[in-house]
Amino acid sequence: MVGELEFERPITELKKKIAELKSFMDEKGIDLTDEITSLEERLSALQNDTYENMSAWDRVQVARHPERPTTLDYISYLFKDFIELHGDRLYGEDEAIVGGIGMFHDQPVTVIGQQRGRDTKENIRRNFGMPHPEGYRKALRLMKQAEKFSRPVICLMDTKGAFPGKSAEERGQSEAIARNLVEMAGLHVPIICIVIGEGASGGALGIGVGNHVHMLENSWYSVISPEGAASILWKDSTKAKLAAESMKITAPDLKELGIIDEMIPEVKGGAHHDPEEQAKRIEAVIQSSLEELMNLSEEELVEQRYEKYKNMGEFTFVNDSIAVK
Amino acid sequence: MLKDFFAKKKKYATIPTEKMKHDVPEGLMTKCPECKHIMYTKELKKNLLVCQSCHYHYPMSSFERIGSLVDEGSFTEYDRNMISENPLEFPGYLEKLESDRMKTKINEAVVTGDATINENPVVIAVMDSRFRMGSMGSVVGEKITRAIEQAIEKELPFIIFTASGGARMQEGILSLMQMAKTSVALKRHSDRGLLFISVMTHPTTGGVSASFASVGDYNFAEPKALIGFAGRRVIEQTIREDLPEDFQTAEFLLKHGQLDKVIPRHEMKETLTNVLKIHSGRRA
Numbered sequence: 236m237v238g239e240l241e242f243e244r245p246i247t248e249l250k251k252k253i254a255e256l257k258s259f260m261d262e263k264g265i266d267l268t269d270e271i272t273s274l275e276e277r278l279s280a281l282q283n284d285t286y287e288n289m290s291a292w293d294r295v296q297v298a299r300h301p302e303r304p305t306t307l308d309y310i311s312y313l314f315k316d317f318i319e320l321h322g323d324r325l326y327g328e329d330e331a332i333v334g335g336i337g338m339f340h341d342q343p344v345t346v347i348g349q350q351r352g353r354d355t356k357e358n359i360r361r362n363f364g365m366p367h368p369e370g371y372r373k374a375l376r377l378m379k380q381a382e383k384f385s386r387p388v389i390c391l392m393d394t395k396g397a398f399p400g401k402s403a404e405e406r407g408q409s410e411a412i413a414r415n416l417v418e419m420a421g422l423h424v425p426i427i428c429i430v431i432g433e434g435a436s437g438g439a440l441g442i443g444v445g446n447h448v449h450m451l452e453n454s455w456y457s458v459i460s461p462e463g464a465a466s467i468l469w470k471d472s473t474k475a476k477l478a479a480e481s482m483k484i485t486a487p488d489l490k491e492l493g494i495i496d497e498m499i500p501e502v503k504g505g506a507h508h509d510p511e512e513q514a515k516r517i518e519a520v521i522q523s524s525l526e527e528l529m530n531l532s533e534e535e536l537v538e539q540r541y542e543k544y545k546n547m548g549e550f551t552f553v554n555d556s557i558a559v560k
Numbered sequence: 561m562l563k564d565f566f567a568k569k570k571k572y573a574t575i576p577t578e579k580m581k582h583d584v585p586e587g588l589m590t591k592c593p594e595c596k597h598i599m600y601t602k603e604l605k606k607n608l609l610v611c612q613s614c615h616y617h618y619p620m621s622s623f624e625r626i627g628s629l630v631d632e633g634s635f636t637e638y639d640r641n642m643i644s645e646n647p648l649e650f651p652g653y654l655e656k657l658e659s660d661r662m663k664t665k666i667n668e669a670v671v672t673g674d675a676t677i678n679e680n681p682v683v684i685a686v687m688d689s690r691f692r693m694g695s696m697g698s699v700v701g702e703k704i705t706r707a708i709e710q711a712i713e714k715e716l717p718f719i720i721f722t723a724s725g726g727a728r729m730q731e732g733i734l735s736l737m738q739m740a741k742t743s744v745a746l747k748r749h750s751d752r753g754l755l756f757i758s759v760m761t762h763p764t765t766g767g768v769s770a771s772f773a774s775v776g777d778y779n780f781a782e783p784k785a786l787i788g789f790a791g792r793r794v795i796e797q798t799i800r801e802d803l804p805e806d807f808q809t810a811e812f813l814l815k816h817g818q819l820d821k822v823i824p825r826h827e828m829k830e831t832l833t834n835v836l837k838i839h840s841g842r843r844a
Contacts, residue, residue: 409789458729458732481650540744548734549645549731
């Protein structure tokens, strides 16, 4: 069993017990089939119960699972003839964001996504999936190229945040993200964004302004990481669990708030249990999004994005008599 | 028993709370936090809240700022009565808003409207760092977006003075989405060939820095304003290296090509007037 998480511990233990009984039966030649069957039934009930009642914090753990499929994993399942393209043409190459062109079924597309490392060495190379300004500028270059050749853009979001460092500030991290928001607003081709893991703040949004925005069931998307929220709101980063529960950061929460279009269900226990099956579920959602958006004209695409974001937010009015001043 | 009584009394000695400190009325004299120079408060206000000795720029309230820029009697405010709700049912949030409304006498962290600056008509938005650190929640995003829409409708330049710690935590993802919302509006404004001037004042950080503040046709800033994406402490913890003294100041950004110009407060109205004149000249 790979990287079991804390909330899954009872499941692991029960599985272990079943395995022990089986080997005992084989060794000693005693028939324990009834016991095993009953335990397996219990296991299945326990799994259903655990995975259907995941807390926000449980989902955060799944989203951060070291074996959770990354952008490049999904690209290999979803896009044929994918060619990765590098560099922002201004400063350098940022491996925390990958991008390129490929075929989605019969449709040429541009794909962009934040890329975590799958081991320590790769994580260092990819800066743990935390982009610098050149990553966002590479993404923008590829989006503009997609616009020129009328290709839809598919963005896979998975980042702990844009890199908070000296070099990033010097090269204009704020401007790089801000520019992307404005340019994505006006792009003349469909943009489909999918949060596949962690969606932390402006760092995620920097490739996240789309016609459709979807989320995998166990991903999270928030104005700040649970740890960051805890340290700002309660001056205590160990309250991350509490922050995760109260800040409405899970796919079901964001679906209810009307921030995302679709919640893409995950395979039982999380995407890492069956990346290929998970890719199929993502494929179906991209397919239906594309079908819908390919019918819109350039103007309608921009208009649809305008209306989508214009409607986000909650506010009210007080009447003059009780307003201050 | 007598001893107990005294002990108890000691324990309850009054410590001035944060709120009380803010409520201290402004005195006759004011001491500059930078150079400790002592000035008449009246003189300081006449000097646009700039220290006469070291030119430290005090934070300005939205209406002080508007008063220092626009032609007298020309300002018409938009959406003055729009207030925040508590979408995530965050404990204590509504009380904090109410206390800031009382303290600042404004309903939210931005004031928007139209006015003329030396007879040049503009739509203007001015953030106020006294209200929840100028943080952007739904109301700030909506008011700015509506102001930009007014600018589009009236074909006017849009000027924003930013002062914000970033996105407002208590509204969670809705705050983040205000970055996208203001951006779609700015894009439409820009596509109509209209002028957008961003003036960053102390402080402009986080989600505000990473959205409208950084994408003006002209990006200006006040001297020494703190401007940046991530907080200094976060960066120090992340990279464990010493940061230069002027890190994330307006001057630092200018040096690194992120700003068009640093403009002292006394020259602000004149410089904006010049830019507006040059832009209106083209259309005539």
